[in-house]
Amino acid sequence: MAKTKKHTPALGADYSSKMKSRYSEKVKPSGKKYTKSDRRENRVKGDMQENSKQENIKEIKYQGGCLCGAVRFNIYGPMRQVINCHCGQCLHTHGHFAAYSSAAKKEFHFVNDSGLKWFHSSDKARRGFCQECGASLFYERLGEKNLSIAAGMLDATERLNTIAHIFIDDKPDYYEVDDDLPKFSQYHNNEL
């Protein structure tokens, strides 16, 4: 079982000691006011349920968020092992290849989505980022059960390992992938 914090972490830049050690610089919390329509847009689409009741009875398995804290989330179910994506969209979003895990949308709950903004990268998918600190957090195929979550956004990654590479044919020349993990030219197994 993942470590469960007894209290919800404070929003904004109030990091735990662990987070402080990860980031030497201090980031100012957002002062932006968010509207109902922001919240509507930020709802994870497809299989999202009303999770507020579940939250009280289910154990938090994973927690994560962006650099400044304006996007924070809890995950109440298992996460898929990590898959590295070398596609051009991920490169241009993340600045390098993307390492994504994923979780069922019904097990996913925002603690803070005040900084969250969605970019529709195609008519089938959108990417979630923090408009305060620029973190690239999510990839969502619209209507699917799972939400892809950039693995670096997780506070702790017990039991998660990198298991494969996808879109390997799109990899740019500036780095090599020389591990023995399976490599696929397109998507592979989006299940948990």
Ligand SMILES: [Zn+2]
């Ligand atoms: Zn942020």
